Amino acid sequence: MTIDAKQAATDDPLAREGRFARFSTGFKLFLILSLALLPLGLIAFFATLQSSRTADLERRAQVRIALTESTRKIATTIAGDMATLSVAMKSVIDRPDDPTICPRITEIIAAQGGEATPFAIFGPASEPVCRAGAIAVLRPSTLPLDPNTPDDLEIDEEGLTITVRSASASVVSVLHYPRALLTKLATPGGFDIDHSFVLLDQDERTALTERSIGGGMAGSDTLSAPIGTTGMTAEINVARQDFSAAEILAILLPLIMWASAAAIGWAVVDRLLIRPLKLLERDVSAYRPGEIVDSLAGMTTPAFELRQLANTFHTITERISLHEGELAEGLARQTRLTREVHHRVKNNLQVVASLINLHARGVDNPEVARAYGSIQRRVDALAVVHRNHFAELEDNRGVGLRPLIGELAQGLRASVSEGMTGPTMALDIQPVYVSQDVAVPVSFLLTELFELAMTALPDARVAISLAASVPGKARLEVRSDALIGSPALMAGLEGRYGRVLEGLSRQLRSPFDRDLENGVFALEIPIVAQDDVGSGD
Template identity: 30%
Template sequence: MPSSPSPAEIPSDNGPGSHAPATNKNAWMRGTASKAFFIMMLALLPLALASMASSIWSLRSSAQERYDFLAAAARQDAGRLSTDIQTIRTALRMTSGVLVTDNSSGDICARLQNLFAAMTLPEGINVAIFDRDGKVRCQSTYDAGMMIDAWKKHRPVMDQEMGDIMLSPELNGLLIRSASRDGSFLALALYRHKALQQLTHDYHEQPSQNRHGQSLALLHGGAFLPITPLINSKDNAPVTTIDAPVADTQLILRLQSTNIVTLNSQWIWLLMPLFLWVAAVFLGWLVVRWLLIKPLMALNHEVAAYVPGQILHPPHLSRLASGEIIELGNHFHMMSHSVAAHEEQMQSALDRQTRLTREVHHRVKNNLQIISSLISLHWRAASDPQAADAYLSIQRRVDALAVVQRNHYAGLDEELGLRARPMMNEIASALKMSARVQSGQAIDIAVDCDDITLHQDVAAPIAFMTAELADQVIEHAPEGLFTLSLLRLENDQSRARFALSAPVFRRAEETENASPTELYERVLTGLARQLRTPLGYNAEAGEYHLLVPITG
């Protein structure tokens, strides 16, 4: 029974010429886990790209909404400031008009101050009204001299460029000018910094803290007055600047705001779909590896090491392994039981068949020996010399077949075939003995045979050919050299050249009676046809030859 291949002999699926180092180097790329990894990567890539596009759109939409909100807030604050300025102007003009018509109006200044306090804060707007002589006719608790000094200092510029409004950094506020219709009274109002801070809701409760990264400032010409603390320039966050013009004035209300979402945060938000994509693919790869690949690799190792006849035990798998793979391992285990039982039955049947075959060959060998003995008895009892020679000729053929059978019986256990050299030597010895009995002299037989093996179906025709031509040598030229050769071909290790040569074969065509030679050649041709090979003849060398297959 042929043995099963060991695990080392089982070919891998890497194709011819594959080597272990290359397998280890590229095993991950060719593995199922890597294929699942790339498939999931490609499958989830559109979702990741769609999520990135959605993130970009969300960031842009959020930035636009924030800009629109800040622009609306700046316009709202600018509108409130414009309303306050217009109210202050109107109040100053009306008060100046009252003072022109009624100098004794004593509580007009108090009512004006109460109006401004109601608009913003107490002392949020300070007032000073002067006549033509520069005498203060109405003033707040704030030093009116500073207001008049600031007005005189910047009066040329206000008259030419700025009109009735001027930013005064030294007064830390917005200076508003008005006058009576006849110009006899000049009214100045200082919109103080703490009142300007009321324009933004961020400073209603804690005006000293810039909680939301926003700042307000007024610009007028080259003057700049921050209403709220400026944004820290050391921050790397992007700053949005919106300028809103104050109606009917040359004032610009500038709103600056830092983006709460920093650039790094935006990048994190933008790349988060990619991170989630890689994480999902890696998690899927881990699941495939732990649930499928590792259990399959363990089961593959056991199956690769399996030898028919043994019991395959399923590997110990973790609880994470796929139930189908565990069931497959159990099926392999049951299958190995069936294969082992079948192998045992086949081995038993093979042993029984081997015993029967040996018995058949043994009986054939014994029967041939009995036939040879019977022929010998008839030869001894024959009174006619021709009949006796005929019995010896038949006995030589039977003995040649018996030699083949005996050598084949001896080589049954090796299962390699019949060894040609011992067979050829034994046939030559039997022919020498038969020739001595028949002609009274021994013929000279030379054997040249390589150590090769033959199938029985090839050895039997060779033995018959040898016995057939030996008759011609013994009958016509027993004194000549009879050469038997069986040599392996150098260019074809699966075949050998069998040749029989003797001088009598060379002289056969020169004899007058050629009928025996024709009979021998007809027999040889029939045996060569049985071997499916042509019979060759060299008349000059006196040699018959043909090519025969060998088994080893």
């Protein structure tokens, strides 16, 4: 490597800061969090894998065995009792007068289930042929004797009731398992896990036992199995086993990982991004055009991208400050030049008006004097526009029509030749502003109407009003008895006055609204709305 290359590498800030500084902030954050969370992730994985399977599998197997035992015990008891009743019904049919049938059946049923199950055997008679235990006596009419009718199983809150019919359907047996007996049959031996046991038969559901403790965060497991060939289903629900130490560790480890990741991530992001961003945001928010911002100058820890952004913003503010100075200087020169132009134009127009006035005083012919006066009034009108525009130049609000029309009316009144009374002027002007392109034709239009009124009725009263009508528009109205459709007025309108007024209305892009019966001339002119004042170039 040459000496120049070594010097360039030394001057490069990235080369001095090392390789890690070349990486983006996102990659730095990803690398740091990955290295920090890898050991915790491995511990959580192996702890969860080791503790999850054995306990759950053993517990589910134990519950499955208990459910199988309970369903087998219930199915065996019901099948044995139904078989016993079938034999008993056959004996009742064969030997209806044998008194030993009922005691013997009771002993057999008690021997099968540990205690006598309540039952009753009915024949065609209304009283049961044989009866044992607490069972309701049913009338024979409520028991169908059709041999094609299958055996009935009915589950309710009281227990299970089974109806068994003989082959000839002449004898019907009713077997009733109280809820307590069913609960005893459904309780598996040596099963000490808190559980609930439910019998289901189609839409019927009877809970034999309820869990004493509700399911917590771990939830519960539900297993079901059919009860023999009865068509019923048994369902057992057990709470899941409490968390072991390994499971608690597996649960807490993700929280520890989250806390570690949050702490490390916050420290890294706060140091590299958040704090420098806040400083940069504060400087940007407080920035004013013309200032030079040098953010993050004393910090060495911000991210490379943020330092680059701060340097870029510093460069931009330097350029803006330089351009602002140049623009301010150019604007000041342009303002001075514009003011000087308007001032000189106004002065020149006033000089021309004064010269015309001097010439008018030196002639004896009244017609020539009136011609000079007409020219002078037009020059004065243009001078008034320039003077008012010059006055409003600082605020860039356009030309105010209220002072302009007031000064114009005063000048028109003063321009009346000696020996003439001249019309009186009445003004009702709202303070609105217009552009110079509108102010000039408005001034000429008022001057033409003033002269037209003087030709028709010199001493008539002239009323000028201006009021905003719709947004961006104002209605200019001139009212006078001199503007009523007299022969002198019509002659003036048919001559040069009419042509000039028509040209001025076209320049304003607004047609004249003439009311010759009442002596009213009006038109709409565009104005500068107050909210838009100063927004133009």
